[in-house]
Amino acid sequence: MNSPSRSAAFRSGVFDILPVLAAAVPIGLLWGTLAAGKGFTPFEAWLTSATVFAGAAQFVAVDMWREPVPMLLIVVTTFIVNVRHLLMGASLQRHLGNFSRPGGLLAMFLMTDESWAFAERKVLAEPLRPAYYFGVALSMWLVWTSASLAGAIAGRSLGDPAAYGFDFAFSAMFIAILAGFWKGPRTGAVLATSAVSAALAKLAVPGAWYIVIGGVAGVIVAVILHREEEEGPVAGERAAEMQSEKSGSNVGSA
Amino acid sequence: MSDDLLTVITIAGMALATYLTRIGGLYLMRGVSVTGRLKAALDALPAAVLMAVIAPTVLATGAAETIAAAITAAAAFLRLPMIAVVAIGVAAVVALRALP
Structure with missing residues (x-):
């Protein structure tokens, strides 16, 4: 697994994530200023971004932050906002066959919507290499923590990202990634179900449950439309799949 | 307990809760053979x-x-x-x- 070289794979990951990094800077700055407004020191803001490393949950937590700190409520809400990671991890763990056990655990620590999406897109074409994944995920971590820290030090609002359309950059990127998953009308049915369920759930259910509801609804349609006879990888492919699944599951046997 | 300490403990709680959701997916699928409808589900996920x-x-x-x-x-x-x-x-x- 040395062609192309490890550093080339890392650079390719950094290059792929560049548009996301450009969008993450103003959003990280904004989060830092909001945290500072709630009394976070720059160190505390950096610590949150470095260890929680989950944008949506961090915005929700800062919004709920008051004196005295409602600790349990914030921790439980953080868990609920991030419950989608369970689904994402269940899918991604199938592709961690080339990762060492500590590498796999670090990969999961660094898993964001964005790094996960790039990894899932990569495995459509070739097996996932640790160097590529960490090129994506470490750049994201470095930019997010730096922007949060800078925002907390600046301590005043730098303006609304929506004014420049940066808030839409993440949606645009996800649309670009989704196009790579297109396999025909059946994908359309899955996407339509997921989109409509999630949008309705967003209006009806508080918090971030809409992501789980939409994801599960889409998966249910995929299962309903699944036809056993169409599933026919030749024996060699099946064996290779089982092999990679076996090594992938070793990551989880800590 | 000082406010600063409570803040750091809350951040640690958020970090732990988030990491549990991130590694939970690894353990969710352990020892499960992924074929048929389950594979279709994971592929669509x-x-x-x-x-x-x-x-x-x-x-x-x-x-x-x-x-x-x-x-x-x-x-x-x-x-x-x-x-x-x-x-x-x-x-x-x-x-x-x-x-x-």
Whole structure:
């Protein structure tokens, strides 16, 4: 697994994530200023971004932050906002066959919507290499923590990202990634179900449950439309799949 | 307990809760043979979750976001480089929001 070289794979990951990094800077700055407004020191803001490393949950937590700190409520809400990671991890763990056990655990620590999406897109074409994944995920971590820290030090609002359309950059990127998953009308049915369920759930259910509801609804349609006879990888492919699944599951046997 | 300590403990609690969701997926599927309907479900999962993440922005924010999403999707299906797709989407949403 040395062609192309490890550093080339890392650079390719950094290059792929560049548009996301450009969008993450103003959003990280904004989060830092909001945290500072709630009394976070720059160190505390950096610590949150470095260890929680989950944008949506961090915005929700800062919004709920008051004196005295409602600790349990914030921790439980953080868990609920991030419950989608369970689904994402269940899918991604199938592709961690080339990762060492500590590498796999670090990969999961660094898993964001964005790094996960790039990894899932990569495995459509070739097996996932640790160097590529960490090129994506470490750049994201470095930019997010730096922007949060800078925002907390600046301590005043730098303006609304929506004014420049940066808030839409993440949606645009996800649309670009989704196009790579297109396999025909059946994908359309899955996407339509997921989109409509999630949008309705967003209006009806508080918090971030809409992501789980939409994801599960889409998966249910995929299962309903699944036809056993169409599933026919030749024996060699099946064996290779089982092999990679076996090594992938070793990551989880800590 | 000082406010500072409580803040750091809360941050640690958030970090722990988040990491549990991140590694939980590894253990969820341990020892399960992934074939048939389960494989179909897992294969569909990435696209279904990605779609769900952006659905409220795309469908329930306003006409500008919905139209910009359609323009972005058209650019994506033309197989333009991702940075071009994102630039087109952002430019479209800025232009559409500026309309009276």
